[in-house]
Amino acid sequence: MSHQQHLTAHEFRNNPKIRAQIIEHLETLISPLVNVSTGHNAFYNVGYFNRGIIRTVCADASVGGCASGVSAGSDAIVPPSDEWFRVRLATMKTDEVQNMFKESVMECLLNLKQLYKLPKDGIVVAIDMHLIPRYDRIRGEELARSKYKNGTKYFERYVTLQCVNDDIRLNLVCLQVPALESVPNTVRTIIQECLSYGITIKLCLLDREFFSAETILNLNKLNIPYLMPCRNTQGVVEKQRLFVAVLIKDTIHDHTITGRTATATYNMIITERKNLDPKKDAELPEEKYIGIATNLNWIDPTVYSVRWGIESGYAMLESMRAKTRSRKVGARLFCFLYSLMMFNNWMMIKILMLSMTKYISRHKSTITQLAFKQMLRSITDDSGPGPPI
Known part of the structure; x- marks a missing residue:
């Protein structure tokens, strides 16, 4: 130290x-809980x-x-x-636990406005999915199924929205997502809740797992600027190969994606991957390049790297999450949200220190x-x- x-x-x-x-x-x-x-x-x-x-x-x-x-x-x-x-x-009851977290966020924002001036043009936020392993299944409980990991293929899903400005890292919204709940609808709800705090979103960064026509359509309807890596669909791979052949530029406007219930258009920026394994040769275009979806005419794709800061926070959230064997939804939700509150307190202490010490x-x-x-x-x-x- x-x-x-x-x-x-x-x-x-x-x-x-x-x-x-x-x-x-x-x-x-x-x-109250x-x-x-x-x-x-x-x-x-x-x-x-x-x-x-x-x-x-x-x-x-x-x-x-x-x-x-x-x-x-x-x-x-x-x-x-x-x-x-x-x-x-x-x-503990689920709705009361959710209200606890909302009140915590509002108090953090109030303290933040007193100690620090938020950017006038808005903040950069990142939306992410957290999977908590479950080893017990209750009849009627909607657990998400995913790849076998940590001895199970059943998980609780939580979607979080976090401010990822260089000097401000706060978890602002968290929603539990049952297995049958639509993820694009959850993205829309979580952004609307963030806007209800009076926050302006300058840019929203999403992971590839959110890439769908429904998600893009919801973001466009809310007029939220976004960056999101594309999945390697047939249309995306085709554009990457045309780019390698120098037949198209690095930005493709009005690319169309068709989902189960919606069709949307977005602009795709093709850029070279930054995390290539130097020991392996990337032979295919989709292995060397990545398509990034956005509704902006153009943006430097390296801006997306600020989202990687939340990856380092995963270890903090997991280490600060109280473990429980309880099958009560409210109890399990409390343990996860309490870890987010602790993370926010960690960030707020840093800001408090900046305002109280010259060191x-x-x-x-x-x-x-x-x-x-x-x-x-x-x-x-x-x-x-x-x-x-």
């Missing part, structure tokens, strides 16, 4: 303003649940697995049991994932009765 990163971790431990802000933020959001006794003789409140979840995500454990390490305070006889945590988690340069990474987890552990190690603060 660099000298500057040591400074930020030390400042966090000794800065009550930041510590109080994070704890208040999390507990305010979680309180956690079914705990509010009587005068109740041992445990939402503070203990929050502390237990934080310890769980820091230890990459299952919910309740770190309960024994949660201090119950001087007024309590014993710390909360593992079963106490699991019961609290099982009572940190805006262009340097100030807090690593390890340092952030150490900060969270320092919260759970606090002693004393009541909520951990």
Whole structure:
């Protein structure tokens, strides 16, 4: 860890303003979800649940697995049991968990506007699909089927929309996608929800798995500029071969794609792949070149590389996701959305540090994932009765 990163971790431990802000933020959001006794003789409140979840995500454990390490305070006889945590988690409802995440995003945006000026021309966002492996199947539950991976072919699907500006990385919207739900419709819904926050989208970056006529049609109707790699369909491969033969230019306007329920047009930019294996010779045009779909007349395709920043966030999200064996949809959704909230808090702490300390340069990474987890552990190690603060 660099000298500057040591400074930020030390400042966090000794800065009550930041510590109080994070704890208040999390507990305010979680309180309506956690079914705990509010009587005068109740041992445990939402503070203990929050502390237990934080310890769980820091230890990459299952919910309740770190309960024994949660201090119950001087007024309590014993710390909360593992079963106490699991019961609290099982009572959560899906719509309430979604509202929790929305309120968290709105608070982050409010703080962001106070600390940092958002670009007037809008932000760059990326939409991505997350697959969470499932090893149990419940009758009537709609799990998506995909390639066999990690010992299963059944997965929960989550679609996220994240701001990927150079200096702002925040998860803004997340939707769970059942197996029978239309992915293009989910893309439309997730963009509409992002726009409802009063955010202007300058450019939307999508992965190849979203490439379809229905998705392109929805993006065009919403007037959202986008970049998205094309799948190697017969029409796309044909254009790539014509480009190699110097029969067409690198930009093809009004290329048509036909889907199951819609037909759409887009502009295709042909560019050389950047991740070619130097040990292998790319013989076919589709192996050396890639087509990128857009509704702009022209754009530098290298702009798409800013989306790759979310790939590095996957490790963070997975390590901060509380594991659970619960079959309750609300419980599993809470565990995933809580990891997104933690990621957002990680990003907001960086911005807070920039506004509160003279040691940190805006262009340097100030807090690593390890340092952030150490900060969270320092919260759970606090002693004393009541909520951990």
